[in-house]
Amino acid sequence: MIPDRPARPDDHISPPPRNDHAPFPAAPGHDFTVRRRTLIALLIAAIVLPCIYVAAMAYNDLRTREADATDAALRTLRVAQEHALKVFDMNEALEARIVELVHGEDDDGIRANEAQIHAKLDTIGGGYPQVASVSIFGRDGDLLASSRYSPPPPISIATREDFTGIRDDHAIDRVSRVMVSPVSRETVFDTGIERRDDAGAFAGLVSIALRPGYFSAFYRDLLGAGSPMNMGLVRSDGAILALYPPPRTGATDITRHTPFDAALARGAESGVVRTRSQVVGGDLIVAYRRVGSYPVYVSCGYRTAAIWAAWWRHLSVLVISMFTPSIALWCVIWLSLRRLAAEEEAWERWQAEAAMRRSIESAYRQSRKMEALGNLVGSVAHDFNNLLMIVSANVQIARRRGAVGLERELSAVERALKSGQSLTRQLLGVARKQPLHTETIHVGRWLPACRELLGASLGAKVSLVIDVADDVWPVLVDVAEFELALINLAVNARDAMPNGGRFTVRARNISFRPGEGFPLDGDFVQVSLEDTGVGMPPDVLARAFEPLYTTKPKGTGTGLGLPHVFAFCERSGGLAAIDSAIGAGTSVHLYLPRALYAPAAQRPPAPPKEDAKPREGLRVLLVEDNDEVAAGTEALLQMMGHQVTCANDATSALPLVEAGYAAGHADGESAPRFDLVISDIHMPGEMNGIDLAEAVQAIEPTLPVILVTGYAEELERARHVDVRVLSKPFDIGLLEKMLEQIQRDRSARARDATLGG
Known part of the structure; x- marks a missing residue:
């Protein structure tokens, strides 16, 4: 592979290549x-x-x-x-x-x-x-x-x-x-x-x-x-x-x-x-x-x-x-x-x-370095996410308002938005701040299904071989992140074999016990991706997983592919390792932890029942500290037929919820003033979006809350709260589906209340 996917110098199972593991020379007298x-x-x-x-x-x-x-x-x-x-x-x-x-x-x-x-x-x-x-x-x-x-x-x-x-x-x-x-x-x-x-x-x-x-x-x-x-x-x-x-x-x-x-x-x-x-x-x-x-x-x-x-x-x-x-x-x-x-x-x-x-x-220094770099990258990605949100919202507004003669331009903007979203996703992944949506998959059946995806990434000159046994253990991963990791590795392998070659994907079960020299213990699935490319020199190999490092020509590599792969494996509870030599090709080994339970059988979703009468718009409390993001989101929500009230932070939003709930009960109504709260998680002030969601549920447990975030650590905390979560930059269509589901739930509760009365 070319330098964006370098190889490891050590023994196939240790973390990113470091010179710290080189054996000490014997001291005089020894x-x-x-x-x-x-x-x-x-x-x-x-x-x-x-x-x-x-x-x-x-x-x-x-x-x-x-x-x-x-x-x-x-x-x-x-x-x-x-x-x-x-x-x-x-x-x-x-x-x-x-x-x-x-x-x-x-x-x-x-x-x-x-x-x-x-x-x-x-x-x-x-x-x-x-x-x-x-x-x-x-x-x-x-x-x-x-x-x-x-x-x-x-x-x-x-x-x-x-x-x-x-x-x-x-x-x-x-x-x-x-x-x-x-x-x-x-x-x-x-x-x-x-x-x-x-x-x-x-x-x-x-x-x-x-x-x-x-x-x-x-x-x-x-x-x-x-x-x-x-x-x-x-x-x-x-x-x-x-x-x-x-x-x-x-x-x-x-x-x-x-x-x-x-x-x-x-x-x-x-x-x-x-x-x-x-x-x-x-x-x-x-x-x-x-x-x-x-x-x-x-x-x-x-x-x-x-x-x-x-x-x-x-x-x-x-x-x-x-x-x-x-x-x-x-x-x-x-x-x-x-x-x-x-x-x-x-x-x-x-x-x-x-x-x-x-x-x-060395690992501690590297961790501090990566932490500092991650904070920097995370901050940049967060701000960039907000910019993408502004652009995406305004493109959706333009489309919904029926802009004539601007279809090509809007499509170009949407393509640029997708590239920006992918880049932001990689940046957050390298910074360990990309939210993971994990699910259990059967590697033995899932990898062969990726043949078309990998073949498209490799090109016509590279032959693809998938050698995976059916008895490989299931793993718990974010499928989208896993696919992105495979695509990154396939692209790097293609670039390392300009005259063609062979790209082999293998998977096997492997167990490590304490004292065997592996940084982790337990059962893992080893997914090995091997190419017959030019291989990597030791100096490039040593910087394999360093973010933003690449030896590709300018404009052809970001230096985020391999760091993203390593970050994905590490955040999944496993490890990534590389083995390479000049002229001998490169092998990348992904160690993914074994899932304790087999994946559930997939059932086709039941078609939603259409209401006989059109649904009423929701009363939405939008909490967003970025005025432009708030303006774009507010305009989209209004175009969907919803009533929007904006707040700049959680501190100012919470009194609105309390006042609306108190007023609704004072008038004898069974519903609060707001039907939905949409809040960003990362906001200035003493309270963030998760704190706001917990306070809202303490006031009214049935009030739906949608939290928007781009940080993985915030997502982990948000999962312990009964809320819906969107990761930035989110798709407007996904938000619209959530709102439709909330409308159906609201209508069902209203019918149940009427029948009960």
Whole structure:
């Protein structure tokens, strides 16, 4: 819209745009955003840095513990490997001595010398705790001699794996699996070496049975009680020869398809692997080493569960020692944030209060300014009304006297009178002195009925869109003032869209509750009028509702359109607001209070009954302080056939009423001297027209009174008195209708009095 209907800079619901609602800049030391971000950054750092430190320390500690566990396993493994190597080397030496002892003897020769050989075998193997028995087996696997028995029992190992393996030169079978020895009846594993005859053919074997318990006892002493490690003696094919602690499942072989099993399969000499063992039950770090050239490995496993348990204990101490002061720091920062939030809330509350004070002060200054301007405009409009009344009365007199040849001139004067009346009406509306004749209307049905009126105001280039729901609440407004407000807004929208555009009228229900920021509380109907025009700059927008302000070319704008709209909404109990931006068009929002009752159904007025005889003229007391207005009105009344008595003010009019009433009763008449009193409200002296009407009704309640005014505040008071009211400048035809109604009422009372007599 163009500047006569500017736009608001704020939030669609506040009063006329003011700069007083601009937010205060934060004072030095009150940059809450920077302080909050700093505290949040400190809080994040206080959380993240200790967490990073603890995570790094925990990771390093875990790696260190795993490395220490590996070192411990390797150190222990070396001891066990040296021990096993000495045992197997000694066995090999003993076996060599026994082979040398029976060299050149066949099976029969050994049997023949069994007693001597038994004694020597007992001497050779009897002094070693790891040796369970020493035996000599023949070519067919029969037991020929033993350190345990003499003569030996009939035992054969012809089908045993270690016998067939040594016979067939399988190196792995030089160390057998764990078994129950048929000779000693103990759980043992055998180490054997073949005997050969002079021709180099296989002649049997010499076997030394070793006790697994010997190795387990050594491993137990080596590891100590409660050790997280386990140790084992394992054949290269995975068969377990000795293990401490004993396997939980009674397994005889290591867990297959594990890194340790793969290392044994490829014949690795030594190494460290991580594996999961079903034999021990759990994850292990396993260090292994081959025992010399024998098909035997010594292994040392460290349970990772023990590593994790120790790591968790250390981590708990670390977390407690690290996060105890950190938690205290977090609490301090959190309390600082809470305090900062409280300070910010207090600061914003202070800002709001300060803004409210500034807004109230500005509103008070604006109110005083508008009040002063309104008084000035009201005084000018009142005097102008009197001038219009004089001109209007004399035009009516000229027409009634049948002025010939002056029809065009009188019509021009009447058109000028209508323009003057409209201008006076706007002036009084801006000054809050225009009387309102409120009635309840259905906005949903009333606005679409205004399509033709708005279309005429917008012109052919602007398209009109009316979007109003039927469930919009009724409102209590002065319909004429509402129509004038819509026309003003439509005209401004048309001027803002010289090349055409769209003008949209919308209506919806809206409710505001206390504390929501709207200046008013309650239920309202929001009538929004939106155009697609050029919009308004902020400087023009700020003076939107200022009376007599316009940026239209000279002679095309009065600066009263928008002030009249705002005054109409305010006097109706609502509010007007504008939203606009350059190039984005303008939206005007009218907030009109919801009516408590639905409008009554309109009934066509009953045609008045014509009297059979012509009515007599009324005796009128005309009270008017302006002589020219009084002269014109008096002449019109006389031309209508009425008798007129004039008084300049209420003080001089009241004695005339009293005297006429007293004289009428003294003569025995039932009617007072005057049939009607017509009085202006605004008059000099101690009494105004309303005071006069109250005094007249106190004297004679049935005496009709017509009050004439141009001020809204006087009209409000006049409504509490049983009188008829005309607002200046009034239409002579309306006055004539009132007088005819008074004549009919007077005739009806006269008939009732006659019939009653």
